[in-house]
Amino acid sequence: MKKRIVANRIVVLFTICIGTIGLLVSCGAQEESAPPPATPDVDFMELHNGEAKVEKKYPGSIEGTVNVDIKAQVSGYLDQIFVQEGSYVQKGQSLFRIKADVFNEQVNSSRAVYEAAVAAEQSAKIELEKVRPLVAGKVYTELQLETAEANYAAAKAQVSQARATLGSSEINADFSLIKAPVSGYIGRIPKRIGNLVTPNDATPMTTLSEINDVNVYFSLTEADFIEFVNNSKGDQGVESVKFIMADGTAYAHPGRVEIASGNIDRTTGSIAMKATFPNPDKILRAGGAGKVVLTRTISEALTIPMASVRDIQDRYFVFSLADSNKVVMKPIMITGKSGNNYIVKSGLQHGEKIALNRIDVLNEGMMVQPVLAADTVGK
Secondary structure, three states, rough: HHHHHHHHHHHHHHHHHHHHHHHHHHHHHHHOOOOOOOEEEEEEEOOOOEEEEEEEEEEEEEEEEEEEEEOOOOOOOEEEOOOOOOOOEEEOOOOEEEEEEHHHHHHHHHHHHHHHHHHHHHHHHHHHHHHHHHHOOOOHHHHHHHHHHHHHHHHHHHHHHHHHHHHHHHHHHHHHHEEEEOOEEEEOOOOOOEEEEEEOOOOOOOEEEEEEEEEEEEEEEEHHHHHHHHHHHHOOEEEEEEOOOOOOOOOOEEEEEEEEOOOOOOOOOOOEEEEEOOOOOOOOOOOEEEEEEEEEEEEOOEEEEEEOOOEEOEEEEEEOHHOOOOOOOOEEEEEEOOOOOEEEEOOOOOEEEEEOOOOOOOOOOOOOOEEEOOOOOOO
16 A cells, blocks of 8 residues: 555656656747847937027016005095996096085185185285374384384285185195096995095005006016026027916017016015006906016027926936937936927037937837937927
């Protein structure tokens, strides 16, 4: 019995060895018969210096060329509103009226005081004219003449004071009727008839904006401002100013840009700028927002398609064609964007060939079958 068991084990072990040897031989045969990896076809593009347009966008807020807060100059109850929110008014047009009964009575009182002062002046003048010849005839003394002259001078001063008081009360009465200081569009009117208005109100009665032209205010960092100033002096200066409205569409009219502040804000490190746009259709309104687009042209720029760049931990690489149809992974630095292209600051030179596709499978030193693209960047 034991001999039979041993014989069976020997047979099993022999079978296992034979199977293992056969498997190894089969694998070796497959390895020997496997074809070598194919050399991939890769499109390459030869780089040339050329013209590139660079755009930078900055958020901006819209204001009219004239923006006026309309406030009351006297205190009183709002009696009438002559305009509607959003309407266009001409300079000098009536906007609001404050109840003017008190101011009218002040005018009447001041006028009465003025008329009394005029009468007193006339009386003092008559007295002076009566005393003067009597002094010459030695009937009155010189002291009486000087007294009459002083009384007349005091009466004249009283007239001037009363005239000023009357003028002040008339001005206050005129202030009860609030008129448009400039032409423009009326903003929101928070007050209603019957509300008390005072010159110290924090909220204006309304705002008035002239928007035939509008200013869009935005800010540049100190570095961008220095670049802007330098570019404005040379061939690479700012060509035009565009505006992207709140709905994402481009505004139809180009504008011009100006410096809106003489100093850099120490808190933010930025400087205020102003772009002025014509607004014939009145589509841009004060209080709106959008993006100012500054565009400049670089005459000798080396650009590469964004699709040809591999981004690894905020570093940029491209695959350049080297000798023996091998690719070299090269780090580059970019200085900006022009459309769908990067503008190269360093790392590449005119005449180099870079891979346009299959960059996800390419590796350093990998051999490829290069295909030169028909259109080369910048050519």
